[in-house]
Amino acid sequence: MxxxxxxxxxxxxxxxxxxxxxxxxxxxxxxxxxxxxxxxxxxxxxxxxxxxxxxxxxxxxxxxxxxxxxxxxxxxxxxxxxxxxxxxxxxxxxxxxxxxxxxxxxxxxxxxxxxxxxxxxxxxxxxxxxxxxxxxxxxxxxxxxxxxxxxxxxxxxxxxxxxxxxxxxxxxxxxxxxxxxxxxxxxxxxxxxxxxxxxxxxxxxxxxxxxxxxxxxxxxxxxxxxxxxxxxxxxxxxxxxxxxxxxxxxxxxxxxxxxxxxxxxxxxxxxxxxxxxxxxRQVKNMLNTFWFQMNDIKAGVGRPQGVAARQFKRVAILGAGMMGAGIAWACASRGIACVLKDVTVEAAEKGKAYSANLIDKQIARGRADEAKKAALLSLITTADDYADLADCDLVIEAVFESRPLKAEVTAAAEQVIDSRALFASNTSTLPITGLAQASVRPEQFIGLHFFSPVDKMPLVEIIVGDQTSDQTLAEAYDFVQQIGKTPIVVNDSRGFYTSRVFGTYTAEGMAMVAEGIAPASIENGAYLAGFPVGPLAVSDEVTLTLQDKVRQQTVADLTAAGAPVPALVGAEVLDKMLAAGRAGKSSGGAFYDYPSEKGGKKTLWPGLSQLFPVAAQPACLQDIQDRLLYIQAIETLRCREEGVVTTTRDANIGSIMGIGYPAWTGGTLQFVNYIGSAAFVARADQLAERYGERFTVPSSLRALAANDAPLQD
Missing domain, CATH: 3.90.226.10 (2-enoyl-CoA Hydratase; Chain A, domain 1)
Structure with a gap:
């Protein structure tokens, strides 16, 4: 035997x-x-x-x-x-x-x-x-x-x-x-x-x-x-x-x-x-993504080979807002010392308090004690002076999505950090290659896109700029795994992979509102398709203000480059909502009203029906579900064709763990294989005819569909 x-x-x-x-x-x-x-x-x-x-x-x-x-x-x-x-x-x-x-x-x-x-x-x-x-x-x-x-x-x-x-x-x-x-x-x-x-x-x-x-x-x-x-x-x-x-x-x-x-x-x-x-059929989706592809990521298949593994001992985080505070927790909870810097020590201390609150919740559940709390908080040093970054081997910039501000903090930090230190930007949309222009060592500049809330979200999207070296990528991969997160690697572009695909989800929800589809039908369609949060509710969470800022920055960058500016899907809805003072959950509400009492449930804002009258003809529920599923898969196919995402592994894991694509699909590209390339193209063509050219699939998939061949790396 x-x-x-x-x-x-x-x-x-x-x-x-x-x-x-x-x-x-x-x-x-x-x-x-x-x-x-x-x-x-x-x-x-x-x-x-x-x-x-x-x-x-x-x-x-x-x-x-x-x-x-x-x-x-x-x-x-x-x-x-x-x-x-x-x-x-x-x-x-x-x-x-x-x-x-x-x-x-x-x-x-x-x-x-x-x-x-x-x-x-x-x-x-x-x-x-x-x-x-x-x-x-x-x-x-x-x-x-x-x-x-x-x-x-x-x-x-x-x-x-x-x-x-x-x-x-x-x-x-x-x-x-x-x-x-x-x-x-x-x-x-x-x-x-x-x-x-x-x-x-x-x-x-x-x-x-x-x-x-x-x-x-x-x-x-x-x-x-x-x-x-x-x-x-x-x-x-x-x-x-x-x-x-x-x-x-x-x-x-x-x-x-x-x-x-x-x-x-x-x-x-x-x-x-x-x-x-x-x-x-569905078990193959789950096994392919959550076993085989996830194990490849854990084994470092996407990490450049031949680069010695690196352990990071001290990390600097610039900006103590929600993202910076969450990154500090991610480091300290894994035993990595960090410096949390903001414009004032008081602001940095507020960021440190985020970690104190998280460990207090663990203590309340019996999963930690005061000694563990003291040890964890001792690893987070607050600062308002760049000089305190001198002995850090990694700097993560987590300031506002402003190109000038990011350039300013990059230059200031690089004046004091060691020559071996990496510099990472936590930007969610701005191209890394452009941000690296502010760096004196762009080969050591990389993107580390965390997701909010950092303490709960398991993914980090690593973005490689045009000049980012293989050594920097490998060491960044090591860091992400060192803090217990799952890394995916993508190439540089506006919105990278996850933000770009996620943007199509929220935009499609707004497009449906503009068409007169009942908001409740949109949200219920998303729910039945398996999305954890509907496109309108998640727009409230990320705020319409942020989406507008991303739009404005995109228009400004494309105009400066002399490139055509595409029409934004759902722009009419975004503009009308902002004009009505409905900017997002953090500012009182947008598509939803939020209860003041603890434990209350949010409800759709009654004013939506005045701004966007509902059509007399009810929408097709299957179309709602498919629009939300297909639009993100098609955008992923475009990212794949453009070389932004290069493996089905990173596309699938990133879509599920980063932006909430339904787990039953196995991810955006596995969903295409699950449907079958020929059937997927046929359905996408139907959606394109009914709702717009944005549902037109890339030529690479149409070529595969001729023989009903699957997507492969």
């Missing part, structure tokens, strides 16, 4: 040691399943007194073979079902043999790896360096190796829900508190010794759900305690998924249906739902 080792010790205990050759982690694929099934037969025939699941790797078990799931076709459901049932049959045979079964968990046990642990009677883990969970839902799948069936029987329907429908994972300490791990030990030697000791103390053992008189924790689905919750759960789930994410709904069905039948029937129900998801 090539993926595991079977050892029977002198006491008669079978040690099943997972050790996939030529791999850093254990993986559940057909080869492993074949080995495990043969091992189960050996356990039953060998008269052992107990079984210990162990790992020879640094981790316990990584989970299922996602390459296999990605390659599955719709007609391959039956062999997948048989494979799942064979693995679960072997797990069940050992589980019900009447002998004690222990999982000795030395590292991460995820997905199928944790399902093996759940098939044990007792779970022992190292107190540090272990994480467990069933995150399959985040990839469009469900735990198909018995995870749904056993978690429901272990914890009950309600308690199991966040681990199954949300994919919640826990470290060993929290897992122990939650009842997912039974015992903690401090080192590997104690781990095996504790497993042996438990077996010796429990010569006969069975799962609690296999004992006579077992009752489901928290009650059965039909019990009064749960009946009400079960009745509304599908509606609550649909509100979260908008009907676009089948995995959470399939998991909920498998949980409730499986809780009403015997274990083996529940297991078969689970397998059937797994097959349904795994052979569907």
């Amino acid at each position: 090539s993926t595991l080792t079977y050892q029977k010790d002198a006491a008669g205990i079978a040690h099943i040691i997972f050790d996939r050759p030529d791999a850093v982690a254990n993986l559940m694929d057909q080869r492993f399943i074949d080995d495990f099934c043969r091992t189960a037969e050996q356990v039953l025939a060998d008269n052992v007194v107990g079984v210990i699941y162990r790992s020879a790797k640094k981790t316990f078990f990584a989970g299922g073979d996602l390459n296999m799931f990605f390659a599955l076709q719709p007609d391959q459901g039956e062999p997948l079902y048989e494979m799942l049932e064979s693995m679960k049959g072997a797990m069940r045979a050992i589980e019900t043999a009447g002998i004690p079964v222990v999982a000795a968990i030395n590292g991460a046990a995820m997905g199928g790896g944790f399902e093996l642990c759940l098939a044990s009677h007792y779970r022992i883990a190292l107190s540090r360096g272990v994480s467990v969970g069933l995150p399959e839902v985040t990839l469009g799948l469900l735990p198909g190796g018995g995870g749904v069936t056993r978690m429901v029987r272990l914890l009950g329907l309600q308690a199991a829900m966040p681990y199954l429908t949300e994919g919640k994972t826990l470290n060993s300490q929290r897992a122990h508190s939650a009842g997912l791990i039974d015992q903690l030990v401090d080192d590997s030697e104690q781990l095996v010794a504790a497993a042996v000791a438990w077996i010796e103390a429990h010569q006969a053992s069975t799962q609690r759900w296999d004992t006579k008189g077992y009752r489901l924790p928290g009650g059965a689905p039909q019990s009064p305690a749960l009946a009400g919750m079960i009745a509304v759960a599908p509606s609550v789930m649909r509100k979260q998924t908008r009907g676009r994410m089948p995995a959470p709904e399939a998991i909920l069905c498998a949980m409730v249906e499986g809780a009403q039948v015997d274990f083996d029937t529940a297991s078969r129900i689970e397998s059937r739902y797994m097959v349904q998801l795994a052979t569907g």
Whole structure:
């Protein structure tokens, strides 16, 4: 057997040691399943007194073979079902043999790896360096190796829900508190010794759900305690998924249906739902983007090779407003000292208070203490003098979107910083090459576009200027990963990638308002398409004032360059709203009115109907959804054709993690492949005919569509 080792010790205990050759982690694929099934037969025939699941790797078990799931076709459901049932049959045979079964968990046990642990009677883990969970839902799948069936029987329907429908994972300490791990030990030697000791103390053992008189924790689905919750759960789930994410709904069905039948029937129900998801089209979107492409980013595929890794020790942030304060938190919370500079120390201290408020919230939740707060705040130095930047190895400019102001602070900072220090601009729209003209070392000048709020948004868009060196790009990539953010790399242009694509979303919403489409229909269409926030609500958040400033700067720059100035989609609405004094949420409201009392809900501004009368003919809901989805995908295609974004990986990750493109699509370019290039072009042509030339696809996609070929890097 090539993926595991079977050892029977002198006491008669079978040690099943997972050790996939030529791999850093254990993986559940057909080869492993074949080995495990043969091992189960050996356990039953060998008269052992107990079984210990162990790992020879640094981790316990990584989970299922996602390459296999990605390659599955719709007609391959039956062999997948048989494979799942064979693995679960072997797990069940050992589980019900009447002998004690222990999982000795030395590292991460995820997905199928944790399902093996759940098939044990007792779970022992190292107190540090272990994480467990069933995150399959985040990839469009469900735990198909018995995870749904056993978690429901272990914890009950309600308690199991966040681990199954949300994919919640826990470290060993929290897992122990939650009842997912039974015992903690401090080192590997104690781990095996504790497993042996438990077996010796429990010569006969069975799962609690296999004992006579077992009752489901928290009650059965039909019990009064749960009946009400079960009745509304599908509606609550649909509100979260908008009907676009089948995995959470399939998991909920498998949980409730499986809780009403015997274990083996529940297991078969689970397998059937797994097959349904795994052979569907949407899972490929999720796997492609959130697994394969995300892992490429984490592995530094987009980072220039041959440049030594760099650790940043002290970072300067120019500007202590919301963005600057958030960047300071991002640094300090990862142990990086920083200087937060503003025009006055008082202004800088207000920015530092942002971090104090965030850590106070953690303290209130029991996730931090006063010592941690003091340590974090000690890493943030406030300043009003450029001289305090002298020992910083990175400067991040986060001042207002004003080209003269950015030039001023660039020049002042470069007079005092070290020659090896990088300079980064946090601009969201202004081209980096133009901003670098204020620098005496443009090869060390780069864009680092953070997203607001920085403490919650995981993405940083790295923008490469015309003179930015590979070394600067590589070191900037290192910094983004050092602060725990996800980097994407794009080339320079106005609005770069994310701001440029995001602008089409808000502009399309305004265009619909101008056409007489009811604002509520626009927002509901966005909601049903899977966007987290509608285009009108998000315009309020970023403010119409900012959008107008971006427009004015664009017009000024293009005019100065002698370039044509394109008409702005939705400009009429923007102008009328600003003229009416409706500038955004921060100034009292724009498309929405905002309640003064805490906890109140925003409502659409009644004055919209006077400014923009609603047409008598209702708009097509499908057109609303498609306009918002297609316009951003088409703009991404233009960015790709122009070389602004060069990989589908960065386009997909950036669109979901940066600007809220619906996760079910897999991202703007994966959405094109999901629809199919020919079908996408056909629908875009329909939208162009109805709503304007902006829906015309680039020639590169039309060429692919002739053969219905997919987009590829």
